[in-house]
Amino acid sequence: MTAAAAPARTDLDLPLDVDTIVVRDLVKRYRGAELNAVDGISLNVRAGELFALLGPNGAGKTTTISILTTTLAPTSGVALIGGHDLATDPSAVRRTVGIIFQKPSLDLNLTAEENVRLHAILYGLFPYRPFFQLMPIGYRDRVRELSAILGIEREMFKAVKTFSGGMKRKLEIVRSLMHRPRVLFLDEPTSGLDAASRRALWDYLREVRADTKATVFLTTHYLDEAEDADRICILDKGRIVAEGTPAAVKQDLTHEYLVVDAADRDALRRELTARGIGHRETPLFEIPLDHVGAHALLKSIDTPLVTVRTVAPSLEDAYLKVLARS
């Protein structure tokens, strides 16, 4: 595949060597729908970043990924992947990206290796050969290498219809990495997987990121997966309602607090009030740690305490707050 790619666009307001994905005012309204599934979103994803797009069902996450991977036409807006315009040079975009779809996109009647081989030939990586044994050594080595890393080398020549959900996901990863994409789109890659498979998958994806420096664009329902992201973006009803690093989003929306309790709760209540320490009872005493450290705060309380713990809100807390607010 040596088709000359169209020159990269540079007329948007961000340098493309820094931003791998540039989206401006993207809108998608499905035929017959009354509302926009994606409603004017703009975002940038920098090279090498792990970017997480979060949101409830129907927020527009999969629609956004479908547009960015050229399988769905936008109603309006501009998007560049690696400097290639989706509208004018979709072929270059397709060579740049790899995707793991939300629903497994495998031919269940073929073996795992046949699925991978079809992908490799469609991407122009290797010439067509009817059998694995006749494929170039480079192909055979890469298949063995990737399948060994994911622990499915023994299953590569079995029909995919015999695979578990976790194995299908692993196979999709093997396939999506065959052409060494610069940008990897993961649309809820761990949905339907058990905890062990989820962990194994993420361990491997971390290795992939470290090895390839690929940009990863992730959508997920599991907020703990997004905690590791460099930046997150929360979508609701097709619009961006929060954006930033996970820490910044959490800091903007939630606060760390100290939880204490005493055998003599009246005494503790009186003391906190007397010292001007803001708190609320739920029924334990929750004291925000906005401007003071937990240690200093505890030292200032004389009432004997029976319960002491600090609570750091999770991204999930922030996420729920964002959605409640929007």
Next chain:
Amino acid sequence: MIAAGELHSVLALAQRDLTKLLRDRARLITTVIFPFIFIGALGGTLSASFGRAPGFDFLTLTFTGVYAQTLFQSTAMGMISLVIDRENDFSQELFIAPVSRYTIIAGRILGETLVALPQALAILAFGLVIGIHISLPQLAGLIGTGIIVAFFGGAFGVLVLAFLNNQRAANQIFPFIFLPQFFLAGVFTPIQVLPWYLEIPSRIAPLRYAVDFVRGVFYAGTSDYDHVVLQDPVANFAVIGPAFLVCLVIGTFFFVRAERNR
């Protein structure tokens, strides 16, 4: 390099369809048996009733008609796999690949042509068993025209599918489109003389040109030619060639548009 890459993709896609057929024994058996019923039961019955009374052998007429119809219809209906792939979420893997959309469709047409070939071979073998005389030049003609007819059927199938959303709709529409063509194209019976209200739809039916193309080559140089063949094979090819391109281009355009513009 680009052309080579696209050709490799066409071959890989075609192999996928053939592999699936060879692994599906039930489908393999049923696709081969169905034409036997047409030729053996219908052709045999007509031949027993009429013999060579109309000036030609009914069994041979039915054999050539069913051969062309099977290849055309098998490939056309095989294109439903495009919709099945869409419903099984596999089409997104195909349509995200950096190859031309026409390459993907061409690969599927070639694949379904390969899928139709076992049927064609079975029909040929069955024809020999029931006593139809096929000379070597006629055999070569049947194979050559059969491949062209199968490609034509595939392109016609893409055009029909481009306007259908799901497998259920396709399964309902295709018999509706094909059943009248069995009679309008003269698959089982000669259509040298038709009333005007059948002559018009007959001339519109793509299968008419496919069947007559195969018969024109098969009967060339025989005494039955004038009784059976409607027009010169070159004239039929002059219809089939452009119609193939039109169906392929328009069908692919609208199918891909339906895929992306939801």
